[in-house]
Amino acid sequence: MEKQVSTIIIEPRLVLREALELLMGNHSYRVVCGVGSITEISSSVLSGGPELVILGAQAATSAAKGAEGIRALWPDSKIIFLFDDVSPTDFQNLLTSHIDGCIPLFVSPDTLISTLDMI
Secondary structure: OOEEEEEEEOOOHHHHHHHHHHHHHHHOOEEEEEEEEEEHHHHHHHHHHEEEEEEOOHHHHHHHHHHHHHHHHHHEEEEEEEOOOOOOOHHHHHHHHOOOOOOOOOHHHHHHHHHHHHH
16 A cells, blocks of 8 residues: 655645645645645644655745744755745745745646645
């Protein structure tokens, strides 16, 4: 049996969040929580901690700050940032943040899943 990676999706757009949950559920990812912001994460998820946290599209500075808070809660989790558009300066700042990987939202579903598998 294939190992299921416990995953939290933090994405303010409900349609995108649900699409990601559906896509990931069809692969080796078990979405334990899907919320619009970090403040909405329930205390029951806090105890075990996810193996993967996906930060949905937001400003790069907000993503970096959010990743810092996530890293404090779950130091061993991998943090992925899905972005719409990032300036070169913002991208440089993301590289020095607590984010483990950045993936553009416009990639194909197969590319997204294969990239997550590598991370």
